[in-house]
Amino acid sequence: MYGDLAAKLIQDSKRTQSLDVLPSYQTDLVNSIIREIRDLQRDVKILLDQQGPNFRASQDRRLSCAIFVLQICMRRNKRCLLAYHALRAQRLEALVWSGLETTSIGIEDDTEDEVALSERPSVASGWHPDEEEYFRGYGDALAELKGEWTDVDLTGSMEPPRDLFIDVRVLKDAGEIQTEYGLIALTKNSQFYVRQGDVERLIQQGYIQKLR
Incomplete structure (x- = not known):
């Protein structure tokens, strides 16, 4: 049934929120949802082509309803895909800020050098190649930003300390x-x-x- 695959993807996103590590990218599921969207687009096009360029929704309510349902399904699938990728992007950004997965930042080196952020080892087990690229690009951007504000700890907590x-x-x-x-x-x-x-x-x- 249309929408079932997108529902599974959202369930995976919900599970991701409670995990300490970012799970593998759901490549097969995402590709299946994209194929479903294309199938829906094809079905809408076929229905519209059968009616000709002068078709009006008021002419055939049953057909208009069918087209409306197909379009709603497409929109829902797209929103689920956007939500899934937005959540993973947020987790990737949080990983860059926390620096938990990098081994090149030395604990004894209080400079926590900016180069380390751009030289992170590949920890993307199961990540999509585009996610790895985004992760490293975001790390480079953060390193550049830190280079301009060397006296400010940009990775510190946003909560003001109660005690010095x-x-x-x-x-x-x-x-x-x-x-x-x-x-x-x-x-x-x-x-x-x-x-x-x-x-x-x-x-x-x-x-x-x-x-x-």
């Missing part, structure tokens, strides 16, 4: 970081009272846990 300094526990060894107040060795299970801005990125990456 926080208590943290190190969940796994993260080497040493340079802070405004000196060098800190982040060894597993150690605890520190540090400025939140110095360790916010490490909290996002799961190396450090903020204590309540």
Whole structure:
């Protein structure tokens, strides 16, 4: 039945929202929906061609209703495709901002260099080639933006901090970081009272846990 494939795609999108990783691109399903849209377009064209160029909707209500239903099905399929790809694009952008999947950003290198964003390893298991290209292009754009604002941590949380300094526990060894107040060795299970801005990125990456 028309629309069933698009419904499956939306179900996959809903599942994607609850996952920590971006699942494989549904190539077969997307291609099937595109073929269905083309079939619907073909059916509409056939019906209209049979009536000639002077056809008016008021002349045949049954035919007009059939054409209307086919067009609604096409529109719904297109909206589902757009929603699916928009969600995946948002997840790709979030991955770039978080930097969770890159291994080229050194924990001990407090510069977190802009080059790292444009030299990410291929982590796109099951991604569409266009998604990999978008991912790297977005990373290059972010690296360029960071290069213009070296004094601002653009990847930091958008929530204003309640406290300037926080208590943290190190969940796994993260080497040493340079802070405004000196060098800190982040060894597993150690605890520190540090400025939140110095360790916010490490909290996002799961190396450090903020204590309540």
